[in-house]
Amino acid sequence: MEYDAYETIKFEKADGVATLTIDRPKVLNALNSDVVRELTDAFIKISIDEDVKAVVLTGGGQKAFVAGADISEMADYNATQGVRFASNGQGLFNIIEGCAKPVVAAVNGFALGGGTEIAMACDFIYASEKAKFGQPEINLGINPGFGGTQRLPRLVGKSMAKELILTGDIIDAAEALRIGLVNKVFAPEALMEEAMKTAKKMASKGAIALKLCKECVDQGLNVDLQSGLVMERNAFGVLCATEDKKEGMTAFLEKRPPKFSGR
Numbered sequence: 001m002e003y004d005a006y007e008t009i010k011f012e013k014a015d016g017v018a019t020l021t022i023d024r025p026k027v028l029n030a031l032n033s034d035v036v037r038e039l040t041d042a043f044i045k046i047s048i049d050e051d052v053k054a055v056v057l058t059g060g061g062q063k064a065f066v067a068g069a070d071i072s073e074m075a076d077y078n079a080t081q082g083v084r085f086a087s088n089g090q091g092l093f094n095i096i097e098g099c100a101k102p103v104v105a106a107v108n109g110f111a112l113g114g115g116t117e118i119a120m121a122c123d124f125i126y127a128s129e130k131a132k133f134g135q136p137e138i139n140l141g142i143n144p145g146f147g148g149t150q151r152l153p154r155l156v157g158k159s160m161a162k163e164l165i166l167t168g169d170i171i172d173a174a175e176a177l178r179i180g181l182v183n184k185v186f187a188p189e190a191l192m193e194e195a196m197k198t199a200k201k202m203a204s205k206g207a208i209a210l211k212l213c214k215e216c217v218d219q220g221l222n223v224d225l226q227s228g229l230v231m232e233r234n235a236f237g238v239l240c241a242t243e244d245k246k247e248g249m250t251a252f253l254e255k256r257p258p259k260f261s262g263r
Helices: 033-048 079-098 114-121 136-140 148-156 158-167 173-178 188-203 207-220 225-240 243-253
Strands: 009-014 017-022 054-059 064-066 103-107 110-112 124-128 132-134 170-172 184-186
Touching (some): 009 033, 017 033, 017 188, 054 064, 054 114, 054 188, 064 103, 064 114, 103 114, 103 188, 110 114, 114 148, 124 173, 124 188, 132 173, 136 158, 170 173, 173 184, 184 188, 207 243
Parallel strands (some): 054 103, 064 110, 103 124, 110 132, 124 184
Antiparallel strands (some): 009 017, 132 170
8 A cells, every 4th residue: 555745744653553744843743624534535545555454643742732723724725625624634533433443632732723623633642741622612612623512522521522513622631631531641752653563463453353342332322232132133133154253263263373364
């Protein structure tokens, strides 16, 4: 799989893990149309790249993951341009959320507005002790447009999400952990090591099982319990017909690590 020579992001691939770094540190990695376009291209290719089993998404520099959308680009938008920009951002985040490979957000600094939103589109968030989260769009006279009004309440509950969105307050990593927005918090120097460790652990699993486990959780949250259980048992049946299932159970009985092939 060949990837483009990106200008706003860095792409690296090693040991089954793709690392994507939003690389505009001078503007705190603010999301503009170029970043959205290049990330969309990268994630579409990652989804069909058999060498990639898991993904880590982070921000360049020491200060920010993504400090928000690029206000200088948005300042003169009319209604039509605003809808188009939000649609493009939501499209990217839907691709990230629906990626067949698990995606870890490694939040190393400010994750405000679109930064919190893109992190929430990942499967889970690891944060630096220096990370800051928030949806401060209300302070600009606008609403979160990249999914914040929808994903945040699904993660932290309606009341907490409303408080954050309606006040524009910014919270630290400890508070984000307390309310369930992030999974774990690490010292800044340990963040990428821990994110990569988890990504490599997931990359060692069977690719089909990873994909179907993700789908069962994500789709199951949008249906009633019994419908979700139907999804789960159907996925279980599909996986019972894979080579990975045979290898995994054989390896267990033989007391050795499994060697999954993704088939």
